[in-house]
Amino acid sequence: MFTAEQWPIACNMLPFGNVAPDGSHIKDAPATVWASQMRQVRELGFDHIDPTDAWVPLGSMPEHRVKEFQQVLADEGLKVSSISMTRSSIVDVKHGEENLAAAHRLIDLAPEFGATIVNIGFMQALTAEQQKQLWFWLVDGHKDDPELRPLAIERTRELGEHAQRNGIQISLEMYEDTYVGTPDDAVSFVKDVNHPAVGLNPDIGNLIRLHRPMPPYMEMFEKVLPYSNFWHIKNYMRDEDPKTGSYASAPMPLKYGVINYRAVIRRALELGYSGPFCCEHYGSDSLGVCAENRDYIRQVLRSALSE
Known part of the structure; x- marks a missing residue:
């Protein structure tokens, strides 16, 4: 278990997108572009990032570029606590095998x-x-x-086996209309995978925003938090x-939205949650809001862990 000050709370780099200033893909951009974007996050007080593949797809980059990326991280004083795959389903009919390899x-x-x-999802x-x-969630998608x-179960278990050998874990991101699209479906899926290195990412925010009936948020969290290893x-x-x-x-920032995260985080700790956090936000100054959210999470952790 981490202390409140040590707990990894990362900034998701999704707000930067995958297009470099010159119009090329960010993975092909000079390392100085990555450095400029990382520096903005570091200046906001983050010491961890999540380099989602919707930003820089490390899993499909040549080794020398990965080494460049590692050097930029070190130069900017940042660490990586998690790596997320975004909209890269391992059972995508066209790209599933490619996504599995990544x-x-x-x-x-x-x-x-x-x-x-390593966070994966089926969106x-x-x-x-x-x-x-x-907002893209206003209409139904995949x-x-x-x-x-x-x-999906077979390939997730395959990834879990690999992750366990490497001393890490796989987390499954909850997302509507996927195999982990409701709390009941998510728990059923992770139980069917039945692997100690595979858990859930209880991203109930993906569900609360939907324009459709939704159970009370605490009821949903109670079901999935016992299986959660990343957030x-x-x-x-x-x-x-x-x-x-x-x-x-x-x-909305964590403090002001409909979910009372002070209560939810404290409940997660009671249930044994010990995974990293990754702050996300859409619209406005996403990075600035993520920084405020990080400070909020750390204060809640400090309060809960001091008891």
Whole structure:
């Protein structure tokens, strides 16, 4: 168990996107571009980042570029506590085998970076209709095929075996309409995988924002926290009008959204949670909000662990 001050709380680098200033893919950009972006995060007080593949896809980069990336990290005084794969499903009909290979590559790279978690999910690329929206979750996107669930379990267990050999863990990110799209589905899936190196990422924020009926958030957390080993943590405003059936949601800092994370984090600790946190936020100054969220999480940890 970490102390409150030692607990890894990373910034997700997703807000930077994967396009370099010159229009090329960020993975092909000069190391100075990576350094500039990392420096912005370090200046906000972060000492850990999550280099999601939606930013710099380490799993598909040549070795010399990975070494460059490691050097930039060291130069900027940053560490990696987790590496997330975003919209890179290992059972994608077109790219599943390619994504599986990238996941294996990340499992081999993670220990070199000091990361203890490789986070995967079954969500897939945004649809054209989702890309038109102010918030992509306003319309439905990909829905997992039930017939591919056994393959998803088999490949997840395969990744778990590899992760265990490398002394790290796999975390499955909760996301609507996937095999881990509800608390019950997520618990069922991780039980069917049945591997000690595979747990859940209780990203209930992905569900709370949806414009559809939703169980009380604490009820959802109670189901998944006992299986959780990593946490993409974010919050939203949520409003429901039972008379009209209308919903509204928008990203909010952890302290102000509908989920009371002071209560949820304390409950997670009671249930034995000991994994890293990764701060996420959409819209506005995402990085600035993530920095505020980090400080909030650390204060909650400090309070809870001092008792």
